[in-house]
Amino acid sequence: xxxxxxxxxxxxxxxxxxxxxxxxxxxxxxxxxxxxxxxxxxxxxxxxxxxxxxxxxxxxxxxxxxxxxxxxxxxxxxxxxxxxxxxxxxxxxxxxxxxxxxxxxxxxxxxxxxxxxxxxxxxxxxxxxxxxxxxxxxxxxxxxxxxxxxxxxxxxxxxxxxxxxxxxxxxxxxxxxxxxxxxxxxxxxxxxxxxxxxxxxxxxxxxxxxxxxxxxxxxxxxxxxxxxxxxxxxxxxxxxxxxxxxxxxxxxxxxxxxxxxxxxxxxxxxxxxxxxxxxxxxxxxxxxxxxxxxxxxxxxxxxxxxxxxxxxxxxxxxxxxxxxxxxxxxxxxxxxxxxxxx
Ligand code: WQD
Numbered sequence: 308x309x310x311x312x313x314x315x316x317x318x319x320x321x322x323x324x325x326x327x328x329x330x331x332x333x334x335x336x337x338x339x340x341x342x343x344x345x346x347x348x349x350x351x352x353x354x355x356x357x358x359x360x361x362x363x364x365x366x367x368x369x370x371x372x373x374x375x376x377x378x379x380x381x382x383x384x385x386x387x388x389x390x391x392x393x394x395x396x397x398x399x400x401x402x403x404x405x406x407x408x409x410x411x412x413x414x415x416x417x418x419x420x421x422x423x424x425x426x427x428x429x430x431x432x433x434x435x436x437x438x439x440x441x442x443x444x445x446x447x448x449x450x451x452x453x454x455x456x457x458x459x460x461x462x463x464x465x466x467x468x469x470x471x472x473x474x475x476x477x478x479x480x481x482x483x484x485x486x487x488x489x490x491x492x493x494x495x496x497x498x499x500x501x502x503x504x505x506x507x508x509x510x511x512x513x514x515x516x517x518x519x520x521x522x523x524x525x526x527x528x529x530x531x532x533x534x535x536x537x538x539x540x541x542x543x544x545x546x547x548x549x550x551x552x553x554x555x556x557x558x559x560x561x562x563x564x565x566x567x568x569x570x571x572x573x574x575x576x577x578x579x580x581x582x583x584x585x586x587x588x589x590x591x592x593x594x595x596x597x598x599x600x601x602x603x604x605x606x607x608x609x610x611x612x613x614x615x616x617x618x619x620x621x622x623x624x625x626x627x628x629x630x631x632x633x634x635x636x637x638x639x640x641x642x643x644x645x646x647x648x649x
Contacts, residue, residue, distance in 0.1 A: 309334060310334055310335065311336075311337060311381065312335070312385060312557060313336075313338075313339065313381070313386070313387045313426075314326050314337070314338050314361075314388050315338075315368060316339075316345075316391030316392065317361065318342065318345040318346065318347065318349040318363075319344060319349075319390055319391070320490070320500075321432065321546060322338070323345075323352065324499060325550040325553045325554070326353055327353055327357055327494065327499065328551055328553070328554050329554055330353075330359050330361070332554050332558075334554075336362070337362040337363070337381055338361050338362065338364070339368060339374075339377065339391065340365060341365060341391070342365060343367075343393075344504060347363075347365075352498035353498075355496070356494065356496050356498050364377055368412075368416055369409060369413050374420055375420060379424075384424070385427075386429065386430065386557050386561065387426060387430070388430040388553055388557065389413075389414065389432060391413055392409065392410040392432065392462065393405065393406050393410060394459060395459065395508050396457045397607070398459075399457050399458040399459035399460075400457055400606075400607065406458045406459055407461075407465075410459075411462060411465060411469070414466050414469060417429070418473055418480075422477060422480065427479060427480055428480070428481045428560040428561065429470075429482050430482075430483050430556045431470055431482060431485070432487070433466070433467055433486045433487070434460065434487050435575070435612055435614065436459070436463055437463055437464050438450050438453060439453030439454060439460075440609040440610060441612060444579075445577060445613050445616075446612060446613070446615060447615040447618070448572065448573055448615075448618050452464055456608075457607050467484055467571065470482045470484060470569060474568045474569040475569075477568075478568060481560045482570070483559065483560060483570045483572070484571040485553065485556060486571060486572065486573050486574060487549060488541065488543070488544050488574065488575035488614050489510075489542060489543045489544060490544055490545075490546045491509075491510075491511040491634055491638060492629070492634035492635070493546065493638055493641030494546075494547060494637070494641075497641050497644040500637075500638070500644075501638070501641070502645075510582060511543070513525055514585065514589050514597065514635075515638050515641070515642035517597060517599070518589070518593065518597060518642070519645075519648060521646070523598070524599055525598065525599035525600075526599070526602045527586070527600065528582070528603070528604055528605035528608060529602075529603060529604035530583070532604075532611070533611075534581055534610065536584070538582035538583045539581065539609070539610055540581045541580065542578065542579055543580055543585065543631060547629060548574075549627075551625065552623065555624065555625050559623065572619040573614040573615065573616055575614025577614055577616045578613060579611060579612070579613035580631060585631075585635070586599055589635045589639070591632070592632045593635070593639045
């Protein structure tokens with residue numbers, strides 16, 4: 308009998324890649340997704356890679372009745388990986404209530420049902436945005452949580468507090484929060500990848516769409532930062548490396564290796580890359596010339612951040628292994644597949 312894991316947001320970018328790695332590890336997966344930012348065809352991609360089509364339930368986690376019915380139906384859940392949330396920083400500034408309601412009510416509904424139905428473990432999709440602009444780099448898990456730069460970032464901070472406070476009074480529950488840096492790239496099979504709706508907010512899908520001719524040119528948001536080439540620095544991590552960390556976190560809780568019932572880890576590569584580094588590396592690995600222009604900074608952006616990954620390396624035994632070169636190439640291969648470019 309395989310251990311059954313619920314993946315919320317499992318037809319999304321990181322959720323789909325994690326579902327593939329969970330099934331490769333021998334877990335059974337059921338996905339809940341409301342398809343607000345993904346498509347049902349992602350299940351075909353997961354099946355093509357894994358040879359197994361995960362069970363799928365389409366509804367909104369904010370619907371308590373439907374979620375309760377779900378937990379009544381799937382009685383032997385061993386853990387949850389909670390990805391489902393809105394995640395566009397700029398959109399969250401324009402629509403704060405939508406972000407607070409969706410991202411927080413969904414989590415609280417899950418926690419109530421976990422308690423009621425005896426589902427002991429949850430992995431939470433958190434973000435390095437909880438650190439804001441760190442005072443010291445690389446940023447460790449001991450760095451202070453800074454006031455969020457956006458409602459999106461604030462929902463991640465508040466969610467971690469909700470989890471931490473709940474774990475204090477629910478010793479039978481376990482949480483591992485994974486603080487992602489910047490996830491990029493696509494599965495090497497090109498069967499799944501990032502599928503941004505409309506104009507991409509994030510850098511790499513904008514780069515690949517520009518190279519594919521869908522966008523006139525890339526706007527580089529600022530080259531007047533206090534960084535080596537003036538453009539902002541981030542820690543770009545391959546999405547498959549990231550997915551594998553989630554499987555390790557699930558293993559850890561199911562094998563009861565977590566000494567505390569609320570843990571959190573930075574998931575990055577430990578290396579910072581600037582926007583212009585990404586442009587130059589993309590051009591190098593693809594042979595494509597990228598049309599870009601330098602424009603003014605984007606509101607809400609921090610200058611530079613990259614992870615100290617020693618805690619995840621030592622405690623989880625996890626380390627990102629895929630290079631920036633192969634990761635950007637995987638993003639390009641996925642874009643070419645999407646647009647029928649050979
Ligand atoms: C990266 C860099 C931009 C687009 C956010 C969230 C984080 C996570 C990833 C969800 C910045 C620059 C971007 C463009 C550019 N979200 N840029 N031109 O803002 O670091 O992180 O997305 O999981 O939680 O905070 O990512 O990819 O938007 O930007 O110059 O067209 O690229 O200014 O320096 P960000 P990003």
